[in-house]
Amino acid sequence: MTGEIETGPEVIKRFLRSLDGSPGVYRMLDAESRVLYVGKARSLKNRVANYTRLQGHSGRIARMISETASMMVLTTETELEALLLEQNLIKQLKPRYNVLLRDDKSFPNILVTRNHAFPQIKKHRGRKADKGDYFGPFASAGAVNRVLNQLQRVFLLRNCSDSDFETRTRPCLNYQIKRCSAPCVGYITPEDYAVSVDDAARFLRGQTTEIQAKLADEMTRASEEMEFERAAAMRDRIKALTNVQSVQGVNPQGVPEADVIGLHMDGGQACFQVFFIRANQNWGNSDFYPRVSADMSPAEVTEAFLGQFYDGKEPPRMVLLSHGVEDMDLMAEALSAKAGRRVQLLFPQRGEKADLVQGAVRNARESLGRKMSESATQGRLLKGVADAFDLPAPPKRIEVYDNSHIQGSFAVGAMIVSGPDGFEKSQYRKFNIKDAELTPGDDFGMMKEVLTRRFKRLLKEDPDRKSDLWPDLLLIDGGAGQVSAVREIMRDLNVEDVPMVGVAKGVDRDHGKEEFHRTGARPMALQRNDPVLYFIQRLRDEAHRFAIGTHRAKRAKAFVANPLDEVPGVGATRKRALLTHFGSAKAVSRAALADLKAVDGISDALAEAIHQHFHEKG
The missing domain is CATH 3.40.1440.10 (GIY-YIG endonuclease)
Incomplete structure (x- = not known):
């Protein structure tokens, strides 16, 4: 024993x-x-x-x-x-006594593709599997989108997908608003487009002076040749480029590429602020809150953070720290091994680098102060939830479930998670409803499928409940009927000790008159001005928002899907030929075999395959 x-x-x-x-x-x-x-x-x-x-x-x-x-x-x-x-x-x-970086964020990059005659510029997140040039990381998707928006204005590069590019017969709106040079319809040669791509890459490497001088020369030459429309276009691009440089924020002159890492610790909690400096430009910052103990030293916490932060992320050429680690040379060697090139690890004491580090520390201190204030409030709310629903202790993990569909179509289930640190978005889950036997709009059936899948997996992965992935409270959208149905599901799974509460709209479905249903207890309500009521409303609204967003994304994906994408042997070029000949995918699906064989580039064998594909579908 x-x-x-x-x-x-x-x-x-x-x-x-x-x-x-x-x-x-x-x-x-x-x-x-x-x-x-x-x-x-x-x-x-x-x-x-x-x-x-x-x-x-x-x-x-x-x-x-x-x-x-x-x-x-x-x-x-x-x-x-x-x-x-x-x-x-x-x-x-994830050992209990180690420093743990809880939020393992991935950061977006800008990708300039190199597998097409007219490269695309786009946001990229995740493994760098596509061929092309990657620039980043940026601190957030918003930072990437702002830079992409300005790059389109300056360099007129396409951001459409390859399939969209291949099927266009007229320029899109981006061309009309002067954000694309319309390579899809031949308004620019591959050679001239390649020059714009190279200029954009040079800009992202920080070589902006050369590009501005080049654009100014082109504007002067166009003006001298009395091509005033082209000169005006060059002027607008110079103006857009100047605007990009002016909104970049703090742009260090002596630090072309670095991650600036500032740490602040207080009351047994820690916050790291990481600023991303690339091409002498500030590409944003992000904060991290590792799990630490009050007796840990800044050096110990920093060393653990570096190891976990750069696991799966490529270190830059320079890392600036607010606190040194036990063996700076060893850590620099480890980062260099991961990057495949030399990485400098510095603990600056004066000059521009020290100023950058102090700015990161200041942001870390302010962020931790805000988080500690929010955590205190969150702690009081969770205690209020425990008191309201007779829980043995404040819940550390609340799971909230919701469904979304349109008369049963594009049905999805959604789960959101909240705890002492607020919404834990990395723990959110979506469930595509798979049961074809469900009656359209059967919310009970959808909830049964979602919870069954969720807890079967949890029982398989953690039968002894040693992890922190088991909920202390389930919130279900609905009244006594939903709670009874969920209780039956949990009984079948032999998970009967997880408390659950059904949240029903109440009288006149009025926001603020919610009724709460529990097994074996009478329905109850909370005072309209009770902070716990507002808290539960926020949880339910967040679950609803996530479910609706997931449903809309699924519906939108289905709407833009082209039936021709499912036909074996039909790639982008042949799809374009078919759409040009027939005008729409629906017309292709209805076309006679002889008409399909008449399309340029479609062989007799492929025409028969296309006809058979849609005939069988029909």
Whole structure:
């Protein structure tokens, strides 16, 4: 049994006998073999020896030692390998006593494609699998969109998809408003378009002076040749370029490429602000709130943050820190190994770099202050929820469910999550309703499918409920009928101990007169001015917003889908030929075999395949 397993310093002392002075990574495990802590060491024997007594440690480390029932080690050739391995294991295992970066954000880039005669410029997020030039990262999608908008004004590059490009017969609105040079209909040659693409890439690398001089020369030449319309176009592009440079914000002159990382810690909480400097331009900033303890030092927190932040992200050529780490050279070597080139890790004390770091620290301090204030309010609201619905403790995870459809079409279910830190958007989930047997508009049936899928997966992935993914409260949109149906679903899944509350609109479906339904209890209401009522309304409205947004996205995708995309052997060129000949996909689907064979570029075999595809569909 668990209570008979020995834990504490004596366990570590026995384990120490098997260690030598090799570098490596050690894991400390509790009585149930859960990983408590992952650490690296230049010498495993020396590092682990520090844990053979309880005295002389902070409360956090002393608790960790006292809970340790066993250990695991992996030796490495070098300390650098140990550092990289430690970072990977922390991300995978999420040990309780390590610093953990909770919000693993991915950042958008600008992609200039290189697999087309007329490259496209667009926003890109995720793995860099497409061929082309990537510029970034930007702190947010909004920052990317602003730069893309200005780049279109200056360089007139297309942002349409390849399939849209291939099927156009007339210029789109972007050409009319002077944001595209209409390569889709041949209004610009591939050579001239390539020059614009190269100029845009140079701008994104910070070479703006050359581009402005070039545009000014073209404007002067056009004016001298009395091509006043072209000269005016050049003037507008210069004006747009000047506007881009003026709105970039703080643009450091001596720092062409860097991530500026500022840390502020207070009351056992921490906030990092990361500013992205690329091409001597500020491409925005983002904040992070790692899980820390009050006894952790800034150096320890910073080192852990760097390892986890750059896992899966390419480090820039320079990283500026507000706090140094234990071994700056080793961390710089690790980042260089990830980037495949030299990365400088600096802790500046004066000059422009120090000013940038202080700006990041100031933003971190202000952000943490706002978050702590919001967390205090959130804590009071969660306690109010517990009091209102007789919960044993304030809920750490509330899941709210909603459905959206139009008479059963494009049906989706949605789940949002809220907790002590507010809405946890990385935990939101959408469910495409798959049951073809459902009666259109059957909300009970949709809710049953959503909850069944959600909790079957949870039971499979975490049957012992050791993770923090199990909800403390379910909020269901509906009254007694919905609560009863959900209770039946949960009983079938053998999950009957999760509290649930149905939120019904109440009298006249009035916002503010909500009734709350629970199994075995009479319907209840909260005072109209009760902050808990407003809180629950916000949760329900957020679930509704997410469900509606997911439903609209699914519907929009279905509406823009072209039936020709499903026909094997019909690519962009042949699709364009078919649409040019017949005028629409519907006309293609109704065309006779002989008419299909008459289309330029469509072989007899392909015509038969197209005819058979739509004949079988019909």
